[in-house]
Amino acid sequence: MLSKKNYERVYTLGLLLMVLNIIGRRYEFLNDFMQGLTLSAGCIMVIVSGILLHWPRLVKKMETEENDERCQTIKMQTHSQAFFINQIMISILIFTFGWFGEDYFIITIVLAALLAFNTLVTVILRAIYQRRY
Amino acid sequence: MKNNLEILRKERGLKQEGLAEILGVTRQTIGSLESGKYNPSIILAYKIAKFFGKTIEEIFIYEEVSENVK
Numbered sequence: 001m002l003s004k005k006n007y008e009r010v011y012t013l014g015l016l017l018m019v020l021n022i023i024g025r026r027y028e029f030l031n032d033f034m035q036g037l038t039l040s041a042g043c044i045m046v047i048v049s050g051i052l053l054h055w056p057r058l059v060k061k062m063e064t065e066e067n068d069e070r071c072q073t074i075k076m077q078t079h080s081q082a083f084f085i086n087q088i089m090i091s092i093l094i095f096t097f098g099w100f101g102e103d104y105f106i107i108t109i110v111l112a113a114l115l116a117f118n119t120l121v122t123v124i125l126r127a128i129y130q131r132r133y
Numbered sequence: 134m135k136n137n138l139e140i141l142r143k144e145r146g147l148k149q150e151g152l153a154e155i156l157g158v159t160r161q162t163i164g165s166l167e168s169g170k171y172n173p174s175i176i177l178a179y180k181i182a183k184f185f186g187k188t189i190e191e192i193f194i195y196e197e198v199s200e201n202v203k
Contacts, residue, residue, distance in 0.1 A: 064153075069174050070162040 004062040007049045014045025083118075090115045135194040139167040141185050156180055 002010070021038040024030030030038065052058055065071040094111045097104040142152050142163075149163040156163075156177070165171035166181075173181065173193075182189045 064157065064159055068158040068162055069177055070165060070171050071159060 002062075003066050004053070004059060005066075007053050007062070010045050011049040011053065014042045014049065017042030018046065087115065087118060090118075134172050135169060135196060136166065137192050137194075138163075138181065141187075141192065142167075145185075152184075155184060 017038045021030070021035060021042060024035060024038065090111055094108055094115065097108040097111065142149070147155075149160045149167075153160045153163045158177070162171065166173060175189075178189045178193055182192055185192065
């Protein structure tokens with residue numbers, strides 16, 4: 001389950017997508033696909049997060065979990081492990097597409113760039129947190 | 134780390150849900166603490182000790198485990 005703050009962010013993002021859709025229709029800078037995407041994604045995000053944020057029992061549970069150190073530890077461990085698995089999967093895909101030949105060259109390059117970017121972000125964040133704590 | 138949390142809670146006639154609500158944590162966290170699966174931070178240990186009117190050492194018993202003993 002997402003935290004209350006994250007549901008609020010989803011709600012705001014949904015509203016922004018709907019506003020983008022209205023402006024896009026008015027000034028005709030969105031193609032048909034983007035019009036459908038912004039409208040449907042915006043509506044779903046606003047409706048789902050709006051319902052969840054007005055569900056008192058669920059909001060209380062979200063707030064408790066946000067203040068619960070064990071839940072936070074579990075969340076951090078989960079994200080850390082998922083990120084590690086993600087990095088491994090990207091590495092495997094780089095070798096796989098590299099193996100397929102020149103037709104998939106661009107995918108290999110993009111994935112390698114993504115892996116390098118992820119690693120760079122990790123190193124920067126580590127340096128920041130080492131200074132902070 | 135062992136603890137007397139379950140005994141103290143039952144002495145007070147509290148359920149895990151009740152204690153969890155007082156401490157602002159989930160019921161699962163109280164369960165994990167009681168079974169010794171999870172060791173609390175100093176802040177949570179202090180909150181628990183304060184609620185039961187005891188010192189942290191009276192509730193949580195630290196056992197130093199020798200690396201040679203398995």
